[in-house]
Structure formats: C-alpha cells, structure tokens
Amino acid sequence: MNTSLATAAPRRRGPTLTRAEIHEFFARLRELDPEPSTELEYTTPFELLVAVILSAQATDVGVNKATRRLYPVANTPQAILDLGEDALRRHIATIGLFNAKARNVIAACRILVEQHGGEVPRDRTALEALPGVGRKTANVVLNTVFGEPAIAVDTHIFRVANRTGLAPGKDVRAVEDRLMRVVPDEFLLGAHHWLILHGRYTCKARKPDCPACVVRDLCRFKDKTPGGLEPG
Incomplete structure (x- = not known):
C-alpha cells in the first residue's frame, strides 16, 4: 500500500465516521481510482x-x-x-x-x-x-452524463454506507440524503462510482475483502474478515 494510503486515521468517535475520516475515506478511494466511471458500456x-x-x-x-x-x-x-x-x-x-x-x-x-x-x-x-x-x-x-453532483444509491452503496458508518440510513433515500450532506464537495462527482465499485469488488455482501480494503481502519464494521494489518 502506498504511504499516503497508510496514513494513520483519526481516532474512532462512535458508530459513524467523523468529517475528517470521511475526507480521508474518499481521498484513499480517489488515489486508487482517480477517474471512476460506470461499467455500463455507452457512447451517448x-x-x-x-x-x-x-x-x-x-x-x-x-x-x-x-x-x-x-x-x-x-x-x-x-x-x-x-x-x-x-x-x-x-x-x-x-x-x-x-x-x-x-x-x-x-x-x-x-x-x-x-x-x-x-x-x-x-x-x-x-x-x-x-x-x-x-x-x-x-x-x-x-x-x-451531465456531471451533476448526484448519488444513485443501489444495494452496493446502501450496504457500504451503512456497514462502514459513512452514511447510515434505514432506506435508500435516507442514505442518499445523508451522503449528499456529508460527502465533501471535492468528492461529490465521483462518490457514486467510488462507492458502487468499492461495494461490488471489496465490501461485498457475503464476504467483504477487509484485508485488501484501503479504508478498513476507518470502517466501523464489527465483523471484519481477518487477515493483514490495519494501517496506523
């Protein structure tokens, strides 16, 4: 892992991520994938x-x-x-x-x-x-398509938002509204794609790949899969 990805995270302060942790959360995802995009194929x-x-x-x-x-x-x-x-x-x-x-x-x-x-x-x-x-x-x-700061909450994003403590909510609209409040402006355009890809390939439903997760030390999930060392 790059040194910048292994930067020590702020101390945990409850079931949800702090503002500083949320910024660090997205900074790490952005470093891994600076220009995230949908996996659906389209030209128009x-x-x-x-x-x-x-x-x-x-x-x-x-x-x-x-x-x-x-x-x-x-x-x-x-x-x-x-x-x-x-x-x-x-x-x-x-x-x-x-x-x-x-x-x-x-x-x-x-x-x-x-x-x-x-x-x-x-x-x-x-x-x-x-x-x-x-x-x-x-x-x-x-x-x-239009570069609007919108977040489409599907099952992957709903799971990641609740499991990590990023933006817990009882339904998809509650999660969407909370994400729109807590995600820093600089990450809003890419947040949808970062979160869906993270949920699809790392924070999977049945067996999350916690050892390979770059935000595992920030995450509030109590039942992390074992392996590897947490940064910091």
Whole structure:
C-alpha cells in the first residue's frame, strides 16, 4: 500500500465516521481510482439511459452483452421505435424482466421523440417521468452524463454506507440524503462510482475483502474478515 494510503486515521468517535475520516475515506478511494466511471458500456446519453433501465435486477456484464447486440442495430429513440417492441424484446431476452423492460424502453422512446426532440433531458422531473426511470436511474444519468453532483444509491452503496458508518440510513433515500450532506464537495462527482465499485469488488455482501480494503481502519464494521494489518 502506498504511504499516503497508510496514513494513520483519526481516532474512532462512535458508530459513524467523523468529517475528517470521511475526507480521508474518499481521498484513499480517489488515489486508487482517480477517474471512476460506470461499467455500463455507452457512447451517448441515450445509450446510457437505456442501459440503466435494463440494469434493474441485472448485472452490468449481462446488460453490456445485450446492448452490444442492440446498439449496432438501434441506438436512438426513433431507431428503437422503428425496431418495434417484439424485435427489441428479442435483443434483450437474456436480461431479467425483459418483457417489462422492452415495454418501458419503447414507451420512454416515444416520450423522448414526442416531447424532447429525441434528446435525453437534463432535468430530474423530466427524466423521472419516463417509464422505467426512477430516482436512482435519473441520478445515474444526471451524474454520469451531465456531471451533476448526484448519488444513485443501489444495494452496493446502501450496504457500504451503512456497514462502514459513512452514511447510515434505514432506506435508500435516507442514505442518499445523508451522503449528499456529508460527502465533501471535492468528492461529490465521483462518490457514486467510488462507492458502487468499492461495494461490488471489496465490501461485498457475503464476504467483504477487509484485508485488501484501503479504508478498513476507518470502517466501523464489527465483523471484519481477518487477515493483514490495519494501517496506523
């Protein structure tokens, strides 16, 4: 581990991280990955929007496999409307809930064409009005495409926020609101991606890889998996 990553952390002061610890938490994640990004493959705002709609209860790997087949054929709202729901369904049939998702994507494309000139709107209300788009999806699009300081709390971020003491909350909205209050401004744009990647690959649900975790000495999780020495 780099010396800067092994800097001694402030003393623990209860079940949640202190302001100084939160800054250190994100500073370490940033040092490991200075420019975090989504693992969904896309080249346009619309492609990302569709990918995020398809990603509900599905893996990014599975979504990417489907969109690699879909996007060369149709990657704009009008092109997908021209493709039709039946053909769209066949392209995404490997993804869970593909019937409902095909209906939502078609309905969303129709609204984009009729109300937004075929463009993805940079507006939360307009995004959440699209079928298949909730607050989490809107946050992903606003953050990833438009550079807005939004955090989409999925199961990974919810787990990391509660387990580490970073931003405990009883539901995803409570965690989102708390994260938006406690994450320092300099880390807000990347926070969503740092936290989701940390939860996906290190702070895993069943067996977190605590020995390899760069924030383990800051983390409040009582049942850390053994191995290695805590810095400081």
